Amino acid sequence: MSQKYATRAEDYSKWYNDLISRADLAEHSDVKGMMVIKPYGYAIWENMRDILDAKFKETGHQNAYFPLLIPKSYLSKEASHIEGFAKECAVVTHYRLMSDPNGGGVIVDPSAKLEEELIVRPTSETIIWNSYKKWIQSYRDLPILINQWANVVRWEMKTRLFLRTSEFLWQEGHTAHATKEEAIKETEQMLDVYAEFAETYMAMPVIKGHKTESERFAGADDTYCIESMMQDGKALQAGTSHFLGQNFAKAFDVKYSDAQGKLEYVWATSWGVSTRLMGALIMTHSDDEGLVLPPALAPIQVVIVPIYRTDEELQLINDAVAKITAELKDLKVKVKYDSDDQKRPGWKFAEHEAKGVPVRLAIGPRDLANGVVEIARRDTKEKYAMNIDNIGHSIVELLADIQSNLFQRAIQFRKENMHEVDTYEEFKTQLEKVGGFYLAHWDGTKETEAKIKEETKATIRCIPIGIPSETGRCMVTGAPSKGRVVFAKAY
Amino acid sequence: MSQKYATRAEDYSKWYNDLISRADLAEHSDVKGMMVIKPYGYAIWENMRDILDAKFKETGHQNAYFPLLIPKSYLSKEASHIEGFAKECAVVTHYRLMSDPNGGGVIVDPSAKLEEELIVRPTSETIIWNSYKKWIQSYRDLPILINQWANVVRWEMKTRLFLRTSEFLWQEGHTAHATKEEAIKETEQMLDVYAEFAETYMAMPVIKGHKTESERFAGADDTYCIESMMQDGKALQAGTSHFLGQNFAKAFDVKYSDAQGKLEYVWATSWGVSTRLMGALIMTHSDDEGLVLPPALAPIQVVIVPIYRTDEELQLINDAVAKITAELKDLKVKVKYDSDDQKRPGWKFAEHEAKGVPVRLAIGPRDLANGVVEIARRDTKEKYAMNIDNIGHSIVELLADIQSNLFQRAIQFRKENMHEVDTYEEFKTQLEKVGGFYLAHWDGTKETEAKIKEETKATIRCIPIGIPSETGRCMVTGAPSKGRVVFAKAY
Ligand SMILES: [Zn+2]
Ligand SMILES: [Zn+2]
Numbered sequence: 008m009s010q011k012y013a014t015r016a017e018d019y020s021k022w023y024n025d026l027i028s029r030a031d032l033a034e035h036s037d038v039k040g041m042m043v044i045k046p047y048g049y050a051i052w053e054n055m056r057d058i059l060d061a062k063f064k065e066t067g068h069q070n071a072y073f074p075l076l077i078p079k080s081y082l083s084k085e086a087s088h089i090e091g092f093a094k095e096c097a098v099v100t101h102y103r104l105m106s107d108p109n110g111g112g113v114i115v116d117p118s119a120k121l122e123e124e125l126i127v128r129p130t131s132e133t134i135i136w137n138s139y140k141k142w143i144q145s146y147r148d149l150p151i152l153i154n155q156w157a158n159v160v161r162w163e164m165k166t167r168l169f170l171r172t173s174e175f176l177w178q179e180g181h182t183a184h185a186t187k188e189e190a191i192k193e194t195e196q197m198l199d200v201y202a203e204f205a206e207t208y209m210a211m212p213v214i215k216g217h218k219t220e221s222e223r224f225a226g227a228d229d230t231y232c233i234e235s236m237m238q239d240g241k242a243l244q245a246g247t248s249h250f251l252g253q254n255f256a257k258a259f260d261v262k263y264s265d266a267q268g269k270l271e272y273v274w275a276t277s278w279g280v281s282t283r284l285m286g287a288l289i290m291t292h293s294d295d296e297g298l299v300l301p302p303a304l305a306p307i308q309v310v311i312v313p314i315y316r317t318d319e320e321l322q323l324i325n326d327a328v329a330k331i332t333a334e335l336k337d338l339k340v341k342v343k344y345d346s347d348d349q350k351r352p353g354w355k356f357a358e359h360e361a362k363g364v365p366v367r368l369a370i371g372p373r374d375l376a377n378g379v380v381e382i383a384r385r386d387t388k389e390k391y392a393m394n395i396d397n398i399g400h401s402i403v404e405l406l407a408d409i410q411s412n413l414f415q416r417a418i419q420f421r422k423e424n425m426h427e428v429d430t431y432e433e434f435k436t437q438l439e440k441v442g443g444f445y446l447a448h449w450d451g452t453k454e455t456e457a458k459i460k461e462e463t464k465a466t467i468r469c470i471p472i473g474i475p476s477e478t479g480r481c482m483v484t485g486a487p488s489k490g491r492v493v494f495a496k497a498y
Numbered sequence: 499m500s501q502k503y504a505t506r507a508e509d510y511s512k513w514y515n516d517l518i519s520r521a522d523l524a525e526h527s528d529v530k531g532m533m534v535i536k537p538y539g540y541a542i543w544e545n546m547r548d549i550l551d552a553k554f555k556e557t558g559h560q561n562a563y564f565p566l567l568i569p570k571s572y573l574s575k576e577a578s579h580i581e582g583f584a585k586e587c588a589v590v591t592h593y594r595l596m597s598d599p600n601g602g603g604v605i606v607d608p609s610a611k612l613e614e615e616l617i618v619r620p621t622s623e624t625i626i627w628n629s630y631k632k633w634i635q636s637y638r639d640l641p642i643l644i645n646q647w648a649n650v651v652r653w654e655m656k657t658r659l660f661l662r663t664s665e666f667l668w669q670e671g672h673t674a675h676a677t678k679e680e681a682i683k684e685t686e687q688m689l690d691v692y693a694e695f696a697e698t699y700m701a702m703p704v705i706k707g708h709k710t711e712s713e714r715f716a717g718a719d720d721t722y723c724i725e726s727m728m729q730d731g732k733a734l735q736a737g738t739s740h741f742l743g744q745n746f747a748k749a750f751d752v753k754y755s756d757a758q759g760k761l762e763y764v765w766a767t768s769w770g771v772s773t774r775l776m777g778a779l780i781m782t783h784s785d786d787e788g789l790v791l792p793p794a795l796a797p798i799q800v801v802i803v804p805i806y807r808t809d810e811e812l813q814l815i816n817d818a819v820a821k822i823t824a825e826l827k828d829l830k831v832k833v834k835y836d837s838d839d840q841k842r843p844g845w846k847f848a849e850h851e852a853k854g855v856p857v858r859l860a861i862g863p864r865d866l867a868n869g870v871v872e873i874a875r876r877d878t879k880e881k882y883a884m885n886i887d888n889i890g891h892s893i894v895e896l897l898a899d900i901q902s903n904l905f906q907r908a909i910q911f912r913k914e915n916m917h918e919v920d921t922y923e924e925f926k927t928q929l930e931k932v933g934g935f936y937l938a939h940w941d942g943t944k945e946t947e948a949k950i951k952e953e954t955k956a957t958i959r960c961i962p963i964g965i966p967s968e969t970g971r972c973m974v975t976g977a978p979s980k981g982r983v984v985f986a987k988a989y
Contacts, residue, residue, distance in 0.1 A: 069537035
């Protein structure tokens with residue numbers, strides 16, 4: 008462990024990259040902008056996915072799978088959709104390779120050119136609504152409540168592991184409804200599912216809100232989001248839920264006949280979270296020693312390390328550990344016994360710390376004689392002796408305490424870094440000095456929003472829901488404002 | 499239900515397509531060769547995936563994720579790999595679209611041409627071994643036991659839902675080992691995992707064996723497979739496990755230093771099953787009324803249909819059903835109460851039959867008065883009354899009986915359609931008359947294998963493991979044979 012890693016204070020960005028490497032979560036592949044998610048990182052993502060998937064099913068959604076490749080012409084059917092973002096994408100033009108007649112290797116077979124190019128999905132609204140057109144005739148076919156777990160590609164020139172990669176994994180919900188009200192209710196329900204997941208499982212506090220018009224998803228009438236604060240004070244958009252109005256129904260001509268036989272366009276939503284959540288998780292809790300994981304998402308919640316000199320001592324420890332792990336497994340605690348005799352305890356301690364295992368439990372012969380084990384909490388770095396009697400329940404309580412402590416700590420951090428400002432001068436001066444979220448009045452115009460972004464690099468993260476605010480006057484123009492909005496620099 | 503569906507006897511191929519549509523499993527998309535897996539079909543696939551995933555983890559594997567797009571040059575690094583199959587694939591040549599200057603829509607931005615084309619993965623050996631090169635230095639880094647759940651694309655001109663599609667979902671295991679013996683053991687272990695899954699959960703008997711050299715995976719030293727018999731007598735390869743020798747290690751220069759510090763090439767395996775299993779499942783059990791599902795994979799194991807005239811009757815039935823479903827859920831039975839009052843019982847019966855729900859339970863007022871429900875078994879179409887007392891346990895036993903009956907029925911069918919033949923004349927005449935598997939002697943040469951395939955369209959499905967056979971003489975050339983091999987026409 009002689010390698011020097013950056014601390015957050017020294018170089019936040021390098022700290023992030025170092026941490027991902029130390030914790031063995033992911034790495035850049037040789038394919039520009041695309042990452043390899045390594046087993047430990049993928050195990051955390053799997054935990055997120057399984058929890059979210061259960062919540063989607065509880066709220067009545069079913070999974071399905073739609074094609075990876077989308078005909079180019081579909082993308083331009085919804086005008087603002089293609090304007091908005093669908094330009095930077097991977098284009099499939101050919102369907103065959105051939106041996107290079109001039110040497111080794113393969114070349115693209117020029118005779119195998121597609122009549123119409125196919126696009127690797129950057130999101131699936133278009134291909135899905137093309138199917139929904141066939142599936143929907145009557146109000147009896149509604150609602151359609153479908154989710155898809157998939158990979159998507161959006162070409163990125165500047166990438167960061169998990170936060171911005173050309174390929175990422177995500178889920179995308181796509182629902183169809185008979186009424187506007189029902190679609191808005193769905194949009195809001197899924198925002199709540201995301202917020203509850205973020206706070207309960209990721210221990211990451213979020214602010215729910217609406218995006219401004221200029222920050223909306225391309226093709227949406229309204230984009231809801233959850234925004235969380237990272238340890239450098241920047242905002243990270245952790246999930247979005249879009250009310251798509253009738254835009255895609257009109258683009259793909261999807262109508263249903265209501266109970267009276269009248270034809271109406273269908274109302275739509277879409278909503279998604281991605282492997283970006285991994286970046287949010289890392290930057291919410293981790294410290295200079297490495298990853299810190301909330302127990303609810305940790306692939307290993309408790310690691311046990313034996314401390315011994317002789318085979319006899321090891322035998323005694325093994326026997327005690329067998330009982331402890333059985334007890335923990337009964338209580339559904341994810342426990343690992345790290346009995347690797349090729350590595351010293353100190354090396355293991357650093358390793359498990361870097362990987363963010365919430366609880367470490369060290370056992371030596373003297374501990375056993377005293378009927379205790381040594382506990383180390385990853386979140387607070389406290390160490391203390393814990394009785395072996397009834398250790399299962401003690402550990403379950405400890406894990407719950409860690410989960411809650413991480414959330415409280417993050418709430419506290421956000422509180423300390425949330426500023427109310429009333430003048431643009433104050434905003435600019437403050438923002439220069441410290442990051443964080445700035446609650447300020449805005450006149451509701453694109454022009455003012457653009458000016459602020461241009462001059463300060465801060466954007467309106469959301470028009471918050473549930474943060475009470477008085478009316479006021481825009482900090483830039485002095486025009487009336489209905490309430491404070493959240494400004495921040497963002498990932 | 500006035501639509502006329504093909505029976506197996508009338509038109510097996512149309513029966514298959516009709517069934518997928520009736521059971522609402524999947525459909526062709528407008529993207530050539532690519533399918534949409536609909537919620538009910540996807541739910542079955544999810545069940546398969548979850549069971550397999552647990553088995554992979556039990557045998558020490560971890561999931562990870564590697565890039566979708568592979569640099570073209572990687573594919574030609576392992577010479578026989580590219581020769582074998584990697585030619586028919588989707589080629590990404592550009593990374594941006596632009597608005598068409600001559601009108602609406604978008605065109606490919608000619609300035610956004612990739613220096614090296616990227617291939618949508620047809621399988622991931624090359625991109626994964628390019629990573630393993632960085633991960634493996636010493637014998638301490640081995641074994642690497644990784645699995646990936648992913649989508650892959652292999653361009654197909656003639657497609658059939660689930661059986662042959664240009665995009666499909668699969669898992670691909672990729673392992674790296676220090677010794678040849680360990681790699682072969684892994685290859686065989688994963689074959690056993692597949693065989694056990696097929697027989698225990700899919701209720702589909704399989705023959706394990708080796709592929710002949712000409713049927714091997716491109717880049718493998720040995721391909722093991724499981725072969726199952728469909729109801730038209732054709733064989734379907736349901737899973738493969740490849741011993742890759744040191745071929746990919748040599749192609750990507752992956753060496754490890756052993757305990758003595760000597761550098762050695764790493765040994766490899768890969769193994770996979772795909773959404774093709776859905777086709778196998780359908781064709782093993784289903785009948786002219788629709789899908790027949792083994793309970794172990796059924797998204798709905800028991801459906802309950804109320805039979806009533808008045809609201810009072812319905813109320814009584816609802817109360818009884820509430821108790822029954824609670825009892826069934828306690829026993830982890832997947833039960834659905836189909837109380838939709840817009841559809842008549844007869845319509846529902848046909849619907850659940852088409853979807854292969856293993857057990858249907860109808861309840862009317864007279865049944866309730868007698869303390870019974872009416873059971874209909876999907877597999878045997880038997881109907882009988884079952885006591886409501888202790889119904890949970892009766893249903894659990896019934897589901898187990900159905901699972902076992904389906905397997906026994908498939909075993910019996912295979913037995914009846916497995917022929918031993920000793921002369922090529924007999925082989926050809928018989929094969930013309932009835933399908934099935936033919937156990938015959940073969941001289942072990944590519945030439946004879948090719949001749950048989952050319953003349954009869956039957957291929958060697960495998961050199962079977964565990965089917966005892968005497969030595970003999972090749973039915974074509976009369977040259978010595980070490981044992982009978984399995985011939986059949988195949989999907
Ligand atoms: Zn809004
Ligand atoms: Zn073999």
